[in-house]
């Protein structure tokens with residue numbers, strides 16, 4: 241039996257490539273033959289743009305429905321890029337998530353996502369949670385529901401500090417919530433590396449620093465305008481360009497996910513050592 245991997249993509253900084261990775265990893269893992277769904281947990285609903293979906297879905301057709309207090313197991317999953325891949329769906333996010341924020345702050349609110357998936361299980365091999373940038377209630381619910389975390393960061397001071405904040409937030413929540421089986425870190429990925437001196441220096445210095453603390457660091461992804469072009473065409477990178485150097489580092493992460501689906505046991509990916 242394959243394991244169901246629930247991968248939360250989160251960071252302590254905005255604009256570092258969470259949605260780009262969610263879309264491209266979702267596509268690559270679906271291409272490997274696995275059933276994948278991406279939950280857009282971001283009120284910005286950027287995935288709607290990345291996949292050219294309706295920007296104003298009915299609230300009941302979005303992930304906000306899970307947090308509504310009335311969830312009845314109806315996941316409105318929309319197949320995307322069907323002409324290229326058969327097993328990829330999206331559960332849309334968007335502004336409806338703003339309205340349910342008060343539910344999340346109530347007692348038990350952070351558990352709504354996990355409870356939905358336990359009470360009304362999905363059969364997908366991979367569920368990706370595309371989290372918003374700020375480490376508040378929605379990412380907390382994803383932390384509780386996830387089996388694994390993927391942390392993208394850019395090699396600049398702001399994103400590096402955001403990663404430190406994320407690691408502190410992770411430790412504080414694991415302790416506060418007394419999570420018996422906290423999500424494992426699938427790894428870190430340095431994304432959007434430009435030619436400037438700071439990016440070049442940090443993209444060399446950071447991997448050994450994180451590896452020394454027990455985290456896996458995936459090969460870095462350079463800055464390529466092809467990502468923004470693919471985004472404006474609302475397709476994944478591989479559809480925009482069948483061969484592209486960035487498909488290699490993205491493929492390495494997709495393979496690591498596949499390993500967790502087919503072989504890894506929950507919690508076996510390197511967990512955090514602080």
Ligand SMILES: Nc1ncnc2c1ncn2[C@@H]1O[C@H](COP(=O)(O)OP(=O)(O)OP(=O)(O)O)[C@@H](O)[C@H]1O
Nearest residue numbers: 254255256257258259260373432462463464467468
């Ligand atoms: N490797 C890359 N090369 C070039 N552009 C990139 C790369 N990765 C991401 N981008 C671009 O950077 C912008 C931000 O990416 P994205 O929306 O994926 O980040 P995010 O972390 O999801 O942002 P937010 O915090 O707002 O949710 C997008 O325009 C995307 O196309």
Ligand SMILES: [Mg+2]
Nearest residue numbers: 258259282286
């Ligand atoms: Mg995003």
